[in-house]
């Protein structure tokens with residue numbers, strides 16, 4: 384069988400770094416090339432035989448040329464960068480034989496940030512099987528949608544030559560295994576805002592819920608898809624319907640705030656463990672360093688509820704990692 388050649392991006396990131404580490408240790412037969420803007424100290428010693436291409440997502444010719452040498456592109460990092468997606472796909476389309484494109488997305492695509500109900504439970508739980516027609520025709524304002532359209536258009540036009548899959552992940556928790564960033568997004572942001580206020584918080588009833596996945600369980604989805612690609616597609620679904628949620632559990636904002644309050648109060652970081660209700664304006668004023676005006680709402684007041692039906696059905700996905708609450712003590716320590 385020919386060598387499996389993987390081109391991986393985002394390899395210094397929390398998720399991409401863990402993908403690299405997982406592949407390096409668990410699939411030593413795969414040849415891996417990474418795109419790095421800067422080589423971290425000790426990278427080559429830690430990952431000998433991993434080929435490095437120095438470049439940025441904006442270096443379209445380089446990305447295309449490198450993708451053209453791979454039979455599997457695993458793209459992560461800045462999920463919404465359109466030019467890099469076009470470059471990968473253009474590169475893969477030059478190959479004379481079938482190749483695979485696996486892109487990391489996020490359940491921001493189903494988040495109810497635009498109209499709410501902020502701080503309240505939205506009863507809609509999305510299935511990546513039952514709701515696939517809606518998921519593949521979301522409006523352009525949905526987060527990730529412009530990039531997903533590019534991928535799904537390629538899947539429709541050239542689906543036999545470029546087999547696409549989108550890993551649409553819920554919020555990830557747990558310590559990453561990469562060399563640079565090993566922390567996810569939500570817990571550090573939540574921790575930072577709690578420290579500023581002196582107490583954990585929610586808005587509305589705090590009933591808004593988001594899905595969660597441990598980084599180790601997320602790696603099970605990655606490995607299953609990459610292994611399937613390595614044997615020509617396997618049992619995985621590719622193309623327009625190659626859309627995989629990853630969630631293994633849900634938690635409401637009030638549940639998260641209650642758990643964080645107990646941990647941080649016991650640690651002496653805050654003076655009260657009791658979560659407090661903030662106004663929607665106060666939540667909206669939390670920019671979290673982003674220029675997107677909905678960032679506070681999206682992070683603390685929205686619902687992103689998803690069931691990983693496709694991974695369970697086609698990839699035999701069986702989550703095994705500890706829950707978001709079991710990991711919160713450590714995740715808030717790391718924050």
Ligand SMILES: NC(=O)c1ccc[n+]([C@@H]2O[C@H](COP(=O)([O-])OP(=O)(O)OC[C@H]3O[C@@H](n4cnc5c(N)ncnc54)[C@H](OP(=O)(O)O)[C@@H]3O)[C@@H](O)[C@H]2O)c1
Nearest residue numbers: 393394395396397398420439440460461462489554555564
């Ligand atoms: N963490 C979560 O809970 C979660 C859940 C669902 C979806 N996502 C999405 O998945 C993506 C990755 O998440 P993450 O937590 O792994 O992020 P992260 O730790 O910030 O990693 C980002 C990676 O992308 C690379 N990168 C970004 N812009 C680049 C560019 N222009 N050229 C080359 N490399 C570039 C970074 O490289 P440098 O080291 O050079 O900066 C880094 O390797 C994000 O878009 C995020 O929104 C995250």
